[in-house]
Amino acid sequence: MSEIHSDLSATSGGDLALTAPITPRRSTAPHNRLAPHGAATVLPSVLGCRNLLKSYQKGSLEIPVLQGIDLDVRQGEFLAIVGQSGSGKSTLLHLLGTLDRPDAGEVYFNGRRIDNLSASVHDELRNRGFGMIFQAYHLLPELTTLANVLAPALVAESTLGYWRRRREYRQRARDLLDLVGLGHRLKHKPRELSGGEMQRAAIARALLMQPRVLLADEPTGNLDRSTGESIMRTLVELNRRDGLTIVMVTHDPWIAQQADRTVQLVEGRIAAP
Numbered sequence: 001m002s003e004i005h006s007d008l009s010a011t012s013g014g015d016l017a018l019t020a021p022i023t024p025r026r027s028t029a030p031h032n033r034l035a036p037h038g039a040a041t042v043l044p045s046v047l048g049c050r051n052l053l054k055s056y057q058k059g060s061l062e063i064p065v066l067q068g069i070d071l072d073v074r075q076g077e078f079l080a081i082v083g084q085s086g087s088g089k090s091t092l093l094h095l096l097g098t099l100d101r102p103d104a105g106e107v108y109f110n111g112r113r114i115d116n117l118s119a120s121v122h123d124e125l126r127n128r129g130f131g132m133i134f135q136a137y138h139l140l141p142e143l144t145t146l147a148n149v150l151a152p153a154l155v156a157e158s159t160l161g162y163w164r165r166r167r168e169y170r171q172r173a174r175d176l177l178d179l180v181g182l183g184h185r186l187k188h189k190p191r192e193l194s195g196g197e198m199q200r201a202a203i204a205r206a207l208l209m210q211p212r213v214l215l216a217d218e219p220t221g222n223l224d225r226s227t228g229e230s231i232m233r234t235l236v237e238l239n240r241r242d243g244l245t246i247v248m249v250t251h252d253p254w255i256a257q258q259a260d261r262t263v264q265l266v267e268g269r270i271a272a273p
């Protein structure tokens with residue numbers, strides 16, 4: 001078993017993490033692939049969108065969800081997006097994070113338009129530009145906590161590249177797990193962790209590749225109040241102490257209050273403050 005596979009130790013099969021990555025495996029490529037594609041607009045925000053439109057088709061019925069969203073997220077900001085269930089919060093977060101494409105409008109990251117880039121550049125952006133956490137954690141069940149946190153590096157690097165930087169990645173993964181209070185659970189599998197611990201592991205995984213923005217979709221949605229509060233304290237600390245930019249979707253007013261700023265989605269638009 002190779003050294004890389006040994007980082008995925010305690011899996012049911014050593015190849016699993018390499019064949020079932022969080023995002024599709026890609027070749028290494030420099031960041032300048034994210035060059036503007038003829039876009040004249042340059043936004044000052046780290047992440048933003050202009051006149052974003054998105055509908056879903058349900059049979060012959062068109063369901064308009066986002067009907068012209070303009071948003072700017074400043075570097076170092078902690079932004080909460082709130083709104084009723086079905087108001088389009090997750091849809092908006094997915095468009096900002098290139099998990100989906102808008103019907104019309106534009107998404108900008110670091111001042112560059114990104115919604116119209118290729119799927120492989122979107123893969124790269126999701127691997128290195130954005131960290132993402134979700135209500136359901138999405139840890140790989142066969143992997144240990146440490147291997148789950150290392151998974152984005154295995155996606156990002158070639159076999160040789162990972163081999164060369166393995167020590168650095170492992171140290172960073174351990175440091176991040178310490179940071180989120182999970183340093184004593186490195187060898188546990190997800191089923192051996194509590195919900196709060198799984199979300200902490202997911203936060204550490206989201207931060208491994210040192211993203212510029214953390215996108216969080218209902219990160220406390222599956223947790224009891226006090227566990228949710230402790231996850232929020234961790235996110236607030238990452239924002240205040242380390243300057244991490246966070247965009248978080250929530251329907252919980254108390255959770256939203258922890259952010260610097262809240263925007264509300266109503267009928268496909270951002271409500272006036």
Ligand SMILES: Nc1ncnc2c1ncn2[C@@H]1O[C@H](COP(=O)(O)OP(=O)(O)OP(=O)(O)O)[C@@H](O)[C@H]1O
Nearest residue numbers: 056057058065084085086087088089090091092251
């Ligand atoms: N793939 C899809 N196909 C069809 N309709 C969809 C799809 N995804 C979302 N929708 C619809 O789009 C609307 C917005 O969904 P979205 O998941 O963005 O809402 P939300 O604000 O995140 O809700 P919640 O708070 O319940 O998570 C909903 O009416 C939903 O039914």
Ligand SMILES: [Mg+2]
Nearest residue numbers: 089090091217
């Ligand atoms: Mg949602």
